[in-house]
Amino acid sequence: MGGKIIKDEVLGFSTENPHRPEVITKSKAAIAPDRMVISAGAWSKSLCHQLGENVLLESERGYNSTIPDPNIFLDKQIIFGEEKFVVSNIGNGLRIGGAAEFAGLDAPPNFQRSERLVEIARTYLPGLDTQNSQNWMGHRPSTPDSLPVIGTSARYPTVYYAFGHGHLGLTMAATTAKLLGQIISAEKPVFDPAPFHISRFDH
Ligand SMILES: Cc1cc2nc3c(=O)[nH]c(=O)nc-3n(C[C@H](O)[C@H](O)[C@H](O)COP(=O)(O)OP(=O)(O)OC[C@H]3O[C@@H](n4cnc5c(N)ncnc54)[C@H](O)[C@@H]3O)c2cc1C
Incomplete structure (x- = not known):
């Protein structure tokens, strides 16, 4: 549909023209988009601060x-509520997941956490063979009020936000995309986006 996908790291912005901030990328390109959506998960915080x-x-x-x-x-899928972990059949195996750790974006993963969940799962699932298990750590982008940030920037009219979906980013992705698409196109939104506006953090 005429779109162009550029894979690059965003280093920051130039706001010399406040009506149309430019994106500065690692490969030194400066892109001045008509509209910009910041949707970089937990990394969105530093991008927002730059704005x-x-x-x-x-x-x-x-x-x-x-x-x-x-x-x-x-x-x-089985959710072990008291132990706070989930076991799911994912087609090519079984996935045991959980844990909530506040250690920032840069600290190395502490895989003792995932190994401990596997250990607990073995006590509930006799016969579970845990050989060759692959450990993974990911960043949930979480806000203190558990609401995502969706909508317009408080400062720049061409900048929009869609991040902060915490534990439910996959579940809410399609709804967020629909809502933001309606906001950008100035259509009547499916529901009131006010509770998700970034300005709530100013109060
Ligand atoms: C263990 C675990 C289990 C989960 N289970 C579920 C579940 O069952 N259901 C569910 O709905 N959700 C689940 N989640 C949450 C879900 O993974 C997140 O909410 C979701 O990934 C957030 O999506 P996002 O696109 O906003 O951010 P991300 O998926 O984090 O993507 C952000 C992207 O932005 C890129 N980026 C960052 N900075 C820059 C930059 N400067 N320039 C260019 N690119 C940049 C990153 O490389 C990354 O690709 C789980 C999370 C974890 C950790």
């Missing part, structure tokens, strides 16, 4: 282990 926006956002790190040949089959 002078106040946002409370922290990485809530989570862990999982994927076991390729678990030796057991689950036809449903």
